[in-house]
Amino acid sequence: MTKRTKNTARMSQKNSKNVSFFWDQHALRSDNAGRLVFLNGRYNKKLSNTSSLPQGVSFSNSKENGVFCYFPDNTIILKPLHIVFLTDKKHNTKYRNVFTLGAGSKICIYEEHIDLASTATKQESSSTLKVAAGAKLDYVKLYNSLSKNKTKSRSNNMTTVTALTNSLVKMQHIFLGGEKIEEKLQLQLAGENAVASIQSLAWLSNKEYTNLDIEIQHTAAKTKSHTLYKSIANDESHSVFRGKILVDRDARQSEGLLKNHNLLLSNKAQVDTLPELEIYADDVKCSHGATVGDLDEKALFYCASRGIAEKDARVMLLHAFLAEIVDKIEDKIIKEHIRHNLNIFSPDLTFIL
Amino acid sequence: MKSSAMLKIENLKVKVVDKEVLHGIHLQINPGEVHAIMGPNGSGKSTLANVIVGREDCQVQNGNIKFCGKNLLELSVEERALEGIFLGLQNPVEIPGVNNMYFLRAAVNSKRKKNGLDEVDVMDFVEIVKEKMALLGLNESFLQRAVNDGFSGGEKKRNEILQMLLLEPKFIILDEIDSGLDVDALQEVSRGVNSLRSPKRSMLLVTHYQRLLNYITPDFVHILANGKIVKSGGRELALQVEKEGYSWLNTKTIGDEVW
Numbered sequence: 001m002t003k004r005t006k007n008t009a010r011m012s013q014k015n016s017k018n019v020s021f022f023w024d025q026h027a028l029r030s031d032n033a034g035r036l037v038f039l040n041g042r043y044n045k046k047l048s049n050t051s052s053l054p055q056g057v058s059f060s061n062s063k064e065n066g067v068f069c070y071f072p073d074n075t076i077i078l079k080p081l082h083i084v085f086l087t088d089k090k091h092n093t094k095y096r097n098v099f100t101l102g103a104g105s106k107i108c109i110y111e112e113h114i115d116l117a118s119t120a121t122k123q124e125s126s127s128t129l130k131v132a133a134g135a136k137l138d139y140v141k142l143y144n145s146l147s148k149n150k151t152k153s154r155s156n157n158m159t160t161v162t163a164l165t166n167s168l169v170k171m172q173h174i175f176l177g178g179e180k181i182e183e184k185l186q187l188q189l190a191g192e193n194a195v196a197s198i199q200s201l202a203w204l205s206n207k208e209y210t211n212l213d214i215e216i217q218h219t220a221a222k223t224k225s226h227t228l229y230k231s232i233a234n235d236e237s238h239s240v241f242r243g244k245i246l247v248d249r250d251a252r253q254s255e256g257l258l259k260n261h262n263l264l265l266s267n268k269a270q271v272d273t274l275p276e277l278e279i280y281a282d283d284v285k286c287s288h289g290a291t292v293g294d295l296d297e298k299a300l301f302y303c304a305s306r307g308i309a310e311k312d313a314r315v316m317l318l319h320a321f322l323a324e325i326v327d328k329i330e331d332k333i334i335k336e337h338i339r340h341n342l343n344i345f346s347p348d349l350t351f352i353l
Numbered sequence: 354m355k356s357s358a359m360l361k362i363e364n365l366k367v368k369v370v371d372k373e374v375l376h377g378i379h380l381q382i383n384p385g386e387v388h389a390i391m392g393p394n395g396s397g398k399s400t401l402a403n404v405i406v407g408r409e410d411c412q413v414q415n416g417n418i419k420f421c422g423k424n425l426l427e428l429s430v431e432e433r434a435l436e437g438i439f440l441g442l443q444n445p446v447e448i449p450g451v452n453n454m455y456f457l458r459a460a461v462n463s464k465r466k467k468n469g470l471d472e473v474d475v476m477d478f479v480e481i482v483k484e485k486m487a488l489l490g491l492n493e494s495f496l497q498r499a500v501n502d503g504f505s506g507g508e509k510k511r512n513e514i515l516q517m518l519l520l521e522p523k524f525i526i527l528d529e530i531d532s533g534l535d536v537d538a539l540q541e542v543s544r545g546v547n548s549l550r551s552p553k554r555s556m557l558l559v560t561h562y563q564r565l566l567n568y569i570t571p572d573f574v575h576i577l578a579n580g581k582i583v584k585s586g587g588r589e590l591a592l593q594v595e596k597e598g599y600s601w602l603n604t605k606t607i608g609d610e611v612w
Contacts, residue, residue, distance in 0.1 A: 306456075307431055
């Protein structure tokens with residue numbers, strides 16, 4: 001028995017079985033640049049790993065819980081900083097996070113919101129990020145509900161990002177379950193040549209509801225943003241997307257691209273999509289588009305004509321639909337972990353794309 | 354005709370979008386035989402190929418199709434494929450995001466499952482695929498790409514033949530597999546097809562031109578015009594078409610040359 005499993009075993013006496021099971025399965029147990037875990041609103045020392053935590057990372061365990069990071073200029077951290085917000089019992093939690101990236105720094109953050117509780121949970125969080133000149137932020141957020149009663153968790157989150165000159169912000173939301181998830185992102189490209197790339201996905205079933213609301217403000221010249229959100233709505237689920245690109249008068253020669261593609265797989269599922277452009281500058285290149293449809297009949301026929309069962313073919317095509325987003329995750333371990341989570345949706349077919 | 358037919362089509366009438374396209378087809382294909390269906394554009398050649406594999410938009414109005422004694426019309430597309438029927442398409446669909454290797458393995462595993470076998474070992478499978486790809490002049494990067502996504506016309510057809518070589522179907526239908534291929538590609542595709550010829554396997558080649566038949570020699574040639582087989586014969590019939598085109602069909606009475 002390794003040291004870790006011993007630890008986990010001991011832990012399970014204190015925490016619920018679910019929590020230890022969750023950790024045993026986790027791909028990012030060791031391959032991270034430190035891990036901060038909050039359980040039911042409180043920082044959890046036992047589940048966290050602060051031995052390799054980079055300089056400038058701290059956390060608060062007072063009334064306003066959350067993570068505070070100040071990365072000095074030129075800080076480069078290759079492995080992801082792993083932040084986990086776990087809920088395993090009925091609880092209302094609030095988190096407040098602040099991330100400040102100094103000039104020229106490169107940081108990857110993997111933030112998980114995991115619900116393991118069998119009763120109703122409610123979570124609120126607000127995060128503020130400042131990305132200084134030439135810095136690169138890679139930020140992946142996963143929302144998942146692993147409880148048996150998948151449809152009892154509510155989550156309301158607000159993220160504000162300011163990106164300065166020549167910086168690059170990559171954000172990815174992965175929504176895999178929860179009764180009601182509301183995610184708001186306000187991203188300001190405030191310095192010349194700042195670039196934002198948002199590549200997100202949702203796979204909803206049962207009565208799950210997800211609302212992703214993105215507003216990208218181009219306030220400086222030559223800024224670029226690229227947003228792609230893909231969602232799958234099955235059963236009686238409901239996926240809402242509002243995306244807005246706002247280009248200020250000073251943001252000349254900016255580029256904005258906003259796309260939302262949805263698969264509506266059931267008669268009772270619902271998709272609302274509202275892509276918007278609001279442009280006050282001349283000489284800009286902006287476009288937006290949205291589609292709602294079903295799986296490609298021709299592709300299903302092709303699979304069937306090769307003897308592939310319809311169920312398998314559908315899962316294969318759904319994975320293919322999401323692969324475009326998953327492939328964009330830069331960090332290999334996070335990518336593997338997201339694939340692992342997607343496989344839970346379709347245990348008969350492995351996500352190896 | 355012998356009763357051990359692999360495929361037997363009787364008085365088949367098929368509608369596609371409210372229009373009858375096939376007006377009573379009779380055709381019997383025995384094990385080991387290679388048949389070619391030729392005909393002008395719009396004669397119903399592709400419809401015939403599609404109705405055999407069970408495409409939904411081909412509505413059978415009359416007649417029946419038997420495959421190894423089973424009533425094919427009662428089987429789903431997937432069941433027909435698992436019975437050993439394969440259609441190589443002229444323009445197969447592109448599936449972005451699905452890795453070609455993965456797709457091939459899923460297809461092979463479906464067949465193995467049906468035959469009560471375990472899933473194919475990944476490493477073994479890679480070796481088998483590489484061997485077949487060499488025969489078709491394909492390089493390995495081909496496997497890492499998405500199914501038919503951004504493939505050239507020639508690559509798509511070779512991918513169809515690759516699937517066929519891996520699935521080793523009992524009955525192979527190739528719909529205009531020669532269209533848009535240069536001579537080199539045509540030779541490689543034909544080599545792949547010919548490598549599967551066996552006394553237990555039958556083929557139906559659907560083609561507009563006789564060129565393909567220089568590479569894959571058929572035992573029988575049928576001319577399809579206006580939804581009916583108007584003439585059947587041997588290899589020489591294809592040569593006559595090459596010489597005279599299809600115009601001679603109009604001047605002759607279109608008879609019911611029933612098999």
